[in-house]
Amino acid sequence: MLRAAIVGLGSWGQALVSSVQGKSDALRFVAGHTRTPGKVEGFCRDKGIRLAGSFDEILSDPTIDAVVLATPNSQHAEQIMQAARAGKHVFVEKPFTLESAGARAAIDAATAAGVVLSVGFNRRFHPSVRQLRERVRSGALGVIGAILSELTATTAFYRSGDSWRLLPEEEPAGVLAGIGIHLVDSMIDIIGRIAEVYCVTAHRAGPHGDDTTSLLLKFENGVTGHAFCSNAATRNYRLAAYGSKGFAEVINPTMETFRFIPAVQGRASHTAQIPEPEVIETHGFSSIAEELTQFARCALDGRRQPIPLDEILHGVCVFEATVESARSGQPVLVKS
Structure with a gap:
C-alpha cells in the first residue's frame, strides 16, 4: 500500500481523496496539507487523514511515500522538485507546469531521484x-x-x-x-x-x-x-x-x-x-481512481511511468x- 499525502484540499483535492480512500488496495491517503485547514478539518477527520502544518513537514515525514499535488498551477514545478529531492513519488494535477523550462527541471529532478512522476490526465x-x-x-x-x-x-x-x-x-x-x-x-x-x-x-x-x-x-x-x-x-x-x-x-x-x-x-x-x-x-x-491506482502500482512495483515523460513534456x-x-x-x- 502506497502511503500518500494530499497537498491542496480544495474541491478537486477532496475529489481525488474520495475516489480511492477506503476503496483501493494500492493507495491510501494518510496526511494532508492546505493553506486553510479550518475548512477541511471535518473532511480529513472523516477520511482518516491527519493535517500537517507545512509542506516541509510532509516532505520530512518518513511514513509518507508519495505526495499528490492539487495546488495552484504556478506552484507545481517547484513542489515537484522539492518532493522528488525528498525521495517522494509525485502525482500532480494538470497542468503539469505552466512553462516548459519548469517541466524539464521537474522531470530531471524526478529522474535523478528515481521516483515515479505522473500527472492528472485521467x-x-x-x-x-x-x-x-x-x-x-x-x-x-x-x-x-x-x-x-x-x-x-x-x-x-x-x-x-x-x-x-x-x-x-x-x-x-x-x-x-x-x-x-x-x-x-x-x-x-x-x-x-x-x-x-x-x-x-x-x-x-x-x-x-x-x-x-x-x-x-x-x-x-x-x-x-x-x-x-x-x-x-x-x-x-x-x-x-x-x-x-x-x-x-x-x-x-x-x-x-x-x-x-x-x-x-x-x-x-x-x-x-x-x-x-x-x-x-x-x-x-x-x-x-484508476489514474491514482496506476500511479501507486508503478511506485510499488517499479513499473514504467504511467504516462511517458516525453509526452508530459511535449504537452x-x-x-x-x-x-x-x-x-x-x-x-x-x-x-x-
Whole structure:
C-alpha cells in the first residue's frame, strides 16, 4: 500500500481523496496539507487523514511515500522538485507546469531521484478512450485525416470570485488549463506530437473573463485537429477520429460510450446505407481512481511511468505555444 499525502484540499483535492480512500488496495491517503485547514478539518477527520502544518513537514515525514499535488498551477514545478529531492513519488494535477523550462527541471529532478512522476490526465485511463486509441494505432480506421474534441461544463457560474483559478497567470488562454488541456493530451496520446497550434478565446456567458477556448492543430504526422472547450456551456464531451476506413468516437460527459462506424466502400458510398455502429458501453468506471491506482502500482512495483515523460513534456510545450497564440492572435510553432 502506497502511503500518500494530499497537498491542496480544495474541491478537486477532496475529489481525488474520495475516489480511492477506503476503496483501493494500492493507495491510501494518510496526511494532508492546505493553506486553510479550518475548512477541511471535518473532511480529513472523516477520511482518516491527519493535517500537517507545512509542506516541509510532509516532505520530512518518513511514513509518507508519495505526495499528490492539487495546488495552484504556478506552484507545481517547484513542489515537484522539492518532493522528488525528498525521495517522494509525485502525482500532480494538470497542468503539469505552466512553462516548459519548469517541466524539464521537474522531470530531471524526478529522474535523478528515481521516483515515479505522473500527472492528472485521467481520461487516458478510461476504457472508452483506450478503445479509440487502439483502433487508431491498429490501423482499423485507416489513414487518419482529423481528430476532433470538445469538453464543456458550467463551472464558471459556480466559481467563487476569489478563486485562484480566475487569475490569468494561473489559468491563461481562457479555459485551456482548466479543461482544454485534457483534450490536447488525449490527442497527443492517440495521434502523436503536435507541430503547430492556433488558439482563440472568448468571453461569452460566464461572470469571470474568458470562458471559451478553441484550438486548431497540425500534427507532425500530417493529421489535423480541432479542440473546443468552455466552462459556461451545457455539459458535454466528445472525442472523435476520422479515418479512411472508418470513424470512431467517445461520447457522453462520463465517457461511457464508444462507437465505431466502418466506412462504406464504393463510388456510391454517399447513397449507400450506413453500417450499424459497433457500440461499447462502460458504466460506473472512475478514471480518477484508476489514474491514482496506476500511479501507486508503478511506485510499488517499479513499473514504467504511467504516462511517458516525453509526452508530459511535449504537452507543456504545446500549452506554452497555445498561450502564445492566444495572446498574439497568430498560429505558433511548438518548440520542444
